[in-house]
Amino acid sequence: MTQHEEQQTLQTYEQLKLCNQLCFPLYAASKEVVKHYRPYLKKLDLTYTQYITMMVLWEKREINIKELGDCLYLDSGTLTPLLKKLESKGYLKRSRLPADERNVMVTLTQTGSDLRQEARDIPGKMGTCVKLSQDEIQELRNLLHKLLETL
Amino acid sequence: MTQHEEQQTLQTYEQLKLCNQLCFPLYAASKEVVKHYRPYLKKLDLTYTQYITMMVLWEKREINIKELGDCLYLDSGTLTPLLKKLESKGYLKRSRLPADERNVMVTLTQTGSDLRQEARDIPGKMGTCVKLSQDEIQELRNLLHKLLETL
DNA sequence: TAAAATTAAATTGTGTGCAACTTAATTTCA
DNA sequence: TGAAATTAAGTTGCACACAATTTAATTTTA
Incomplete structure (x- = not known):
C-alpha cells in the first residue's frame, strides 16, 4: 500500500467514528x-x-x-x-x-x-431546560428544516 | 379576559404549534x-x-x-x-x-x-444525499453537541 | 465483618417505527 | 364500461427504546 493509499484508508476510517457523524x-x-x-x-x-x-x-x-x-x-x-x-x-x-x-x-x-x-406550560418548561440562546435555537431550527427539506 | 390575558393565551397556544417546536x-x-x-x-x-x-x-x-x-x-x-x-x-x-x-x-x-x-463507503454516500454545505454541517454538528451537553 | 447500599446486566411489558403485505374503495384508460 | 392501476388504511412481524423490576456481584459502613 502506498503512502497515499494508506492516508486515504485512514481518512475513510476516520469518517466511521461516531464523533465525526452528523x-x-x-x-x-x-x-x-x-x-x-x-x-x-x-x-x-x-x-x-x-x-x-x-x-x-x-x-x-x-x-x-x-x-x-x-x-x-x-x-x-x-x-x-x-x-x-x-x-x-x-x-x-x-x-x-x-x-x-x-x-x-x-x-x-x-x-x-x-x-x-x-x-399549555410544556413548551415553556422545555425551553428552560435547553441551555441554548434564542439565536442558537433559531439557527438550529433553520438548519434542521433545511436538512428535512432536502431529504 | 383582558386584552393582555388574551394576548398571552394566544402566544402560549402559538408555542404549541408543531412548526414552532425545536x-x-x-x-x-x-x-x-x-x-x-x-x-x-x-x-x-x-x-x-x-x-x-x-x-x-x-x-x-x-x-x-x-x-x-x-x-x-x-x-x-x-x-x-x-x-x-x-x-x-x-x-x-x-x-x-x-x-x-x-x-x-x-x-x-x-x-x-x-x-x-x-x-467504508457509507459515510461518503450519506454525505452526498445531505444537501447542506460543509460549513452548515459543521454548524449543525456543533449546535447538536452543545444541546447534548446541556441535557 | 455482616447487613445495607450500590452497581451492572438481564428481564418484562408497553409503545413506537417501519417494511411488507392485505383489503377495500376509487380512478384511470384501453 | 370494465379490467388494471392507484390509493388509503389496516395488519403483521420484527427491532428498537425505555421504564420498572429482578438478579447477582461488589462496595460501603455501622
Whole structure:
C-alpha cells in the first residue's frame, strides 16, 4: 500500500467514528430531548408521539390519516394503533369519509380540546431546560428544516 | 379576559404549534436521516442501532456494556438483546469480566473487524444525499453537541 | 465483618417505527 | 364500461427504546 493509499484508508476510517457523524448527534439529541418531555407528558398520560399528534389536532381540529402522516413523518402502521388509543381516551373520533370511504377523518373532541389547557406550560418548561440562546435555537431550527427539506 | 390575558393565551397556544417546536424537527430529521441509511445498511445486514454499535467497536475493539451505553445513550434493556444478535452474527463476543463479574465485556471478532471494510463507503454516500454545505454541517454538528451537553 | 447500599446486566411489558403485505374503495384508460 | 392501476388504511412481524423490576456481584459502613 502506498503512502497515499494508506492516508486515504485512514481518512475513510476516520469518517466511521461516531464523533465525526452528523447522524449520531441528531439521533442522540432527539432521544434526549424527548426524554426530557416525558415527565411533563406523563402528567397528561400522553407519550411523545401522542403529544405531537394532539398538537396537529389542536391546530387543525380535523385531518385525515394520510395528511396527518405527512405532517408527522409517520405511516399508518404507526398511526392506526396510536389513534385508536387516543380515541379510547376520548380525545378524538375516527370516521370514514362518506365522499371517499378510503379516507379516515380524525376529529378532535371537546375532551381533546380541553387537554390543550393542561399542555399549555410544556413548551415553556422545555425551553428552560435547553441551555441554548434564542439565536442558537433559531439557527438550529433553520438548519434542521433545511436538512428535512432536502431529504 | 383582558386584552393582555388574551394576548398571552394566544402566544402560549402559538408555542404549541408543531412548526414552532425545536423538538419536532429534531425528531423528524433524525428519523429521516436514519431512513436514508437503511438501504446501505441492509447490504451489510445491519440495523442503524447495530451499525452505531459496530462503529464504537471498530474504534475501541473492546468495551463493557455500561460504557457502550454511555457512548450510545442506550440502556441494557436495548443493548442486551442487540448485542446477543450481533454475537449470533459472529461480529462480537460477550464475556463476564473475571475481575468484576457484574461487568460484561464486548469484544470485536475478526469477522466484525472485517465488516468495517464493507462499511467504508457509507459515510461518503450519506454525505452526498445531505444537501447542506460543509460549513452548515459543521454548524449543525456543533449546535447538536452543545444541546447534548446541556441535557 | 455482616447487613445495607450500590452497581451492572438481564428481564418484562408497553409503545413506537417501519417494511411488507392485505383489503377495500376509487380512478384511470384501453 | 370494465379490467388494471392507484390509493388509503389496516395488519403483521420484527427491532428498537425505555421504564420498572429482578438478579447477582461488589462496595460501603455501622
